[in-house]
Amino acid sequence: MWGKKKAAMLEAGGHAPAFELKSLNGEKRSLDDILAAGPALLAFYKVSCPVCQLTFPYLERLAAGSSLQIIGISQDDDSSTKGFNQRFGVTFPTLLDQSKESYPASNAYGISTVPSLFVVNKDGQIALAFSGFSKRDLEKVGERAGVKPFQPEDNVPEWKAG
Template sequence: MRFLVPVLVLVGLIVLFAVGLHHDPREVPSPLIGKPAPAFRLPLLGEEKLVSEAELKGRPLLVNFFASWCEGCQVEHPVLMKLAQEQQVEIVGMDYKDALPDITRWLQRHGNPYRKIVLDAQGTAGLDWGVYGVPETFVLNAEGVIVYKQIGPMTEDAWREKIAPLLAGARP
């Protein structure tokens, strides 16, 4: 009986630390979840016209912020290539703070999993989407609403366990 209080305190601390240690402080929850994709007007790679967020509506898709200078993007690239080849989902690339020759060379070398690539050379769209470190991937439903954000490289586990189930429900 006299050990009740210390034991309770110890159990409380263990629970607190267990939660704290499994919580990655680098993953800042996005306030944009549940909100429509932020507006932008930017050029497309290899095309003359500007596109806007309206382009992202009508089907569920991934919006992947990436760059040729980004290490994590090379890590996730095979996963995106596989998703694109298996036609699991449409992927739109947001080329963040990059130079045209660099990104062209990068895509030639690693392959292109993107249906379209938006050129965010100044990082303005990145700012409006709350991007703080590429790669970051936003999951949009058919209404163009952000339903999930993957911070850091896309993984097969994240796709299978978190994103695919969300999109299965969002398919029209």
């Protein structure tokens, strides 16, 4: 990999690359399938990532009362991903973007750290893109979704690098 420049993470305003990944129950889902049901937040993660572990319970809050679809995209195997979802109370759909397939979606989106999150409009335009834990950006997603991701008693940092 020496000398190869890694693609930069996609930014808001760009078009979300198409993908087709398997879900935890083995069904294939494409970005087109997802967006046919409306806008979505795509949340790329690894089960061993502490910042992902911090972020996902708040994504679950967004998913529970929102018209915005939340889709987890795990870079791990199905067994590890199921364990993570159970441990952190994740009930929203999760897709697998695995190393044995060379991480096709992660590479298409230019991801070098996790969590990396993208709000994608129904037309495929990326409305918001950020990596790490950003309280402000999660609040923006919450405003769009009509859900408050944080409660007054939540003691969360303003930002944490992924």
